[in-house]
Amino acid sequence: MVRISRTDLSGGVVLTTTGALDAATAAAWQFSAAQHDLPPGHALVLDLRETDFIAIAGVRAVVAVADHHDRETVVVLAAGHHLRDWIGLLDPRQRVRVVDRLGHALVLFRQLQP
Amino acid sequence: MSSHSAFVYGSPDELVQHALTAHRSPGPLVLGCSPRHNALITAALAPGSDARTLTRPQAGTRPGTAIAVLERLVRECGPVTVLVEPDHGATAAGTTRWRRFEAACNLTLAPRAVTLICAFDGRSTPDAVLAALAESHGHHDDPEAVLDRLAVRAPLVPPPADPVLVVLGSASIDDLGPIRRRVSAALGVLPVLARTDFVAAVNEVLTNAHLHGRPPVDTRLWVSPDFVECRITDRGRGFGDAGAGFRPGAGGGDLRRAGAGLRLTRQTCDDLDTWHTATTFTVRLSSATSSTHDMNHNGAIARVEAAQVRADAALTRAEAARVRAEATRERLAGRIAPPH
Numbered sequence: 125m126v127r128i129s130r131t132d133l134s135g136g137v138v139l140t141t142t143g144a145l146d147a148a149t150a151a152a153w154q155f156s157a158a159q160h161d162l163p164p165g166h167a168l169v170l171d172l173r174e175t176d177f178i179a180i181a182g183v184r185a186v187v188a189v190a191d192h193h194d195r196e197t198v199v200v201l202a203a204g205h206h207l208r209d210w211i212g213l214l215d216p217r218q219r220v221r222v223v224d225r226l227g228h229a230l231v232l233f234r235q236l237q238p
Numbered sequence: 239m240s241s242h243s244a245f246v247y248g249s250p251d252e253l254v255q256h257a258l259t260a261h262r263s264p265g266p267l268v269l270g271c272s273p274r275h276n277a278l279i280t281a282a283l284a285p286g287s288d289a290r291t292l293t294r295p296q297a298g299t300r301p302g303t304a305i306a307v308l309e310r311l312v313r314e315c316g317p318v319t320v321l322v323e324p325d326h327g328a329t330a331a332g333t334t335r336w337r338r339f340e341a342a343c344n345l346t347l348a349p350r351a352v353t354l355i356c357a358f359d360g361r362s363t364p365d366a367v368l369a370a371l372a373e374s375h376g377h378h379d380d381p382e383a384v385l386d387r388l389a390v391r392a393p394l395v396p397p398p399a400d401p402v403l404v405v406l407g408s409a410s411i412d413d414l415g416p417i418r419r420r421v422s423a424a425l426g427v428l429p430v431l432a433r434t435d436f437v438a439a440v441n442e443v444l445t446n447a448h449l450h451g452r453p454p455v456d457t458r459l460w461v462s463p464d465f466v467e468c469r470i471t472d473r474g475r476g477f478g479d480a481g482a483g484f485r486p487g488a489g490g491g492d493l494r495r496a497g498a499g500l501r502l503t504r505q506t507c508d509d510l511d512t513w514h515t516a517t518t519f520t521v522r523l524s525s526a527t528s529s530t531h532d533m534n535h536n537g538a539i540a541r542v543e544a545a546q547v548r549a550d551a552a553l554t555r556a557e558a559a560r561v562r563a564e565a566t567r568e569r570l571a572g573r574i575a576p577p578h
Contacts, residue, residue: 144415146415146418146441147411147445148412177418177437180442180498180499181445206434206435206438207502209306209310210498214498
């Protein structure tokens, strides 16, 4: 089971994921995350620090969601997480940035605003 | 790759001299030798030299990770000269891993502008290692052929003890989470990093078995004080490619399209072996578990991260409250004229 909760902040929308993001759940998670409307000019923050487990299928889904929203996307992932490098390797458009604290994401997406 | 050579030295002075000569090549010099040798070479370089150090590649323990470290380095540095003393393992299995590492370097670093020099102490390096240098250094053999020679083809004898976990007949990808949790629970005695790494490896192989193999899928797990081993068997055709997981992407192509799962697997366990029988395909994963460093280090990281999560959750709530207050202020400002 994987769940998404949404928090609207000034300049960005944070989707916090709990549960496991693997080949069994990634498609449903991707569909759900893609359904969230983002106000114009808002960045997307995918907070994955509270997920139990992330597989390569999960990383692919993260990149697909960023691609779907066509937005600057910041992924918050624990420092030292073994999949941090993989997001960069699997993101064809290189629009997904990875930070390890939500505070860093907030600063980043304020900088991204026009 | 510009070149991949072996240098057998007779004394630390010889190693230092070789490093100084190598540093004349374009780009920075990156040192991945023993800490003592890194320090000796760094001290001998001219002040202000562009030299960096990295941890000695653990090629005899986890070749997939050792290669990933080099790849990342080359991506970040551009043209670079790398002088390493790869750990070639203290056992026959370790030496085989090291040989896979050297061959896989020729596969994965081939398109990169890197001069890779592997240094070995001629006074202490075992003959079996010295005898294998030619296959992957200088005018080396085809790396695919080397990896193929080192591949397991016939079923390996299982560990003597009974498996601690047996899950037979999995038929659906929905079993992935429950099996993963059972594997994780069975590995509960291991250091955190050893456990999470191995569970990640098992997960990717189980995923492949369900998505690309044929059910039923069987999982067997052995845990001992020294090692952990998992065998995942499905009824599909599998693959016979000994370079799988070492290459940048499936078939040497784009990792973004395929091949990432096996590549992650190579980086999160020590050995990945495969074999076929007439009706089954088995992937065997194994890792050594004796790493007290991981246990201490990761416990500290986990505690720091938990504190960060709590602090950031408070930050999120505060920011959300600020946005709501701002919206309320704007609504009120429409109704109530500001004071003069």
